Amino acid sequence: MFTDGWYNRSMTINETVEVESKFEVDDDIPAPSADAFAPLVVDGPDEYELSAVYYDTDDLSLTRHKVTLRRRTGGDDEGWHLKLPAHAGRVELQAPLGDEVPDEFLSAVAGLVRRRPLAPVARIDNLRRVHTLRDDHGAAVIEFCDDHVSTEAFVNGGSAATWREWEAEIVDPALPDAHAHLAAVAAACTDAGATTSSSSSKLARAIGPLPDAGDEGVSPVRDALARDLGTLLDHDPAARRTTMVGVHQMRVAVRGLRSTISTYAAELEADAADTDLDLPGLLAELKVLAAVLGRLRDIQVVDERLGDLAAGYPEDVVSPQIRQRLRVELDAEARRAGERVTSALLSDRYLDLVDRLHELARVAGGTTAKGGKKKRREAGELMLSGVDRQFKKFTKVRTRTERDLAELDLTLAEREELTHVVRKRAKALRRNVNALPGTDGLTVAPLRDACQRLHTVLGDVQDSVTTRRWLRRIARRAEIAGESTFGFGVLFERERGFSERALDGFESDAAAVTAAYRELSESRRAARKRRKKDEKAKKGKKKGGRK
Incomplete structure (x- = not known):
């Protein structure tokens, strides 16, 4: 749910979870029978x-980033709708009909919009016939919609289209067997002649394939930055809701x-030489943001x-x-930490950071792009040299x-502190x-x-450390209040035993x-030999051609 300060209490904003199946169907196919x-x-x-x-x-x-914002008229839910990606299905927020996008919705997508204007990109009209499917107690379980759709896109050169589709949506995902009923309805739709929709939404089908966001493959460093920035923005709306x-x-x-x-600071400094980007300042801002997020994350894990x-224990x-x-x-x-996260992501400081990250991703690899194939190969070697540097640091700490x-x-506690440093290096x-390009037959997986296995094991140890820290803190407050603390001790020792066992396998991991x-290094040597052999063969062909 939203934290305090997210929305105007005088405005009614409804929140639902949308779990649905969509199907493409020809005009002449009748809907499934009752x-x-x-x-x-x-x-x-x-x-x-x-x-x-x-x-x-x-x-x-x-x-x-799989977010949909629309103003819809007609039906029993007309108004502004904002659909956000969620762990299961999508979260849909609804606000009353008005001429302007609600400020609350603008706040929810501020990291994606970044103070830029919003404009219409498509219009979708729909003649919808809705059947409500109820269980034997009369409760509404599934809404089955037979939609006749007509669209007009205002982007990608503009286009118009018409089609028919069926939607089956769970009314309340918390109802027992709701997902099983949805699967059964989906099977009835395909048995009637429909096919699973090839588009994630009506909007996606209306506007067609999205233009490329950048020149992927030009620079591995640029690709790595763009990938992490994309992940940050994918989860920005959910982080604002403190999920x-x-x-x-x-x-x-x-x-x-x-x-x-x-x-890759040295290389990025060269790429950003003609900009106002300050890489140390950028790193400092990212560190602050990580700390704000980390505080809430730790509490959520402990909870x-x-x-x-x-x-797992009886009440006695x-x-x-x-x-x-x-x-x-x-x-x-969690409420206090969540408010800090929400406040941080609503700030101009955060939006400035995102703007600078976009600028860095844009200029990264600029020298590589101008240098052709040889420069791109050198960029790949640069990424591998980054792996080498990190492995040396890992080996030093591990030894x-x-x-x-x-x-x-x-x-x-001392063992946990030592292995935590190893975890950070891993x-x-x-x-x-993960940033390595999947080329040249390198054995990367x-x-x-x-690294993931070691990080997971030692991450669980660190979670146990954090949990015991919170147990001590809360137990002290309980003791001051005159309450029994026996159960806190039981939970503490259980966590302590977990950490002891987890550390037993540290050396082998x-x-x-x-x-x-070493396996990756062997594959690199083999790749270099193949490349030299290929280059020698090409030179031989050129000499033969000149003769």
Whole structure:
């Protein structure tokens, strides 16, 4: 849900989760019969004439990031609609009909729009016949819509089209067996002669393929920046709503951007020489954003872990009072951290940062683009040299950590602190590996997988560390209030045991990273030999031709 300050309390904004299946169907095919939808009972049809104008930026930023903004008249839900991607289906926000885009909707997509104007990109008219499918208790389960669509696009040169499609949408995803009923209705649609829609939405079909956003493949560094910036913006709307997935994925993207900019700072400084971009300042701003997101992310992870842990104990071990205190304390902390995230993403400071990231992605690899094939090959080698540098850092930390673990009598907290540094180095190495272009037959996947496995194991350890820190903090407050803290101790020891066991396999997982790097190195040597052999063969053909 929105945090405080997101929307005007005097305006009614409805929020629903949209889970649907869409089908393409010829005009002469009859809709499935009522018997085909059994055991659901068919009501209707109700008929509506709908007309919607869709809005976007000139580069179709909303559409690129799977966001839909429209003003629709007709039907029982006319008004402004904003559809946002979600973990399951899409979140749809609805506001009353008016002439201007609601400020609340502009705030929700501010990171994608970036202070640029929104303009109509398409008009879609729809003659809709709706059947409500109910269960044996009379509850509405599925809405089946038979749509006759006509569209006019105002972008990509402009075009018009007409078609017919069926939609089956769950009324309430929380209802028991709702998804099973949707699957059954979908099967009835295909049995009647429909085919699964090839477009994700009516708008996507109306405007056609999107123009290329940039010159992919010109520079691996540019591709890496564009990929992480795209991920950041994909999850921007969800992070503004402080969803767990949105906050996590935006934080991952921010870290990826920091890693790429730091690793290739010298090359990017040269590319940005003719701009006002300040790379150290950019890195500092990304660090601040990562910290704001990280605070909320940590609380969300702790909340989830403790909820799962407490659920495994009877109430005479972890009492209802302890469960309630955990819930109240963590909810309050999450609310405060969420407000900080929302405030940060609504600020001009954040929008300035996104503008600068777009500018950096635009100029990155400029010298590579001008240099032709040889420069592009050198850029690929540059990415590999970045992997080499990160592996050296990983190896140095790993060697020191394994030596200290073997020679010193360390507490669990000291062992966790040492391995956390290894995790950070493995994470940086993984990001550089992920940025490698998939060319020249290099064996990249084993190193990527090994880094991910080590990062996951040590990440779980760090989550356990954070959870125990919060348990101590909340237990102290409970003790001051005169409450029993026995259950906190049980949960603490359970987390402590988890961390002990997870660290037992650290050395083998770290060794797998080293082995996978050697495999990549072998494939690089083989690729260089093949390239030299090919170049020698080409020179031989040229000499033969001159004779």
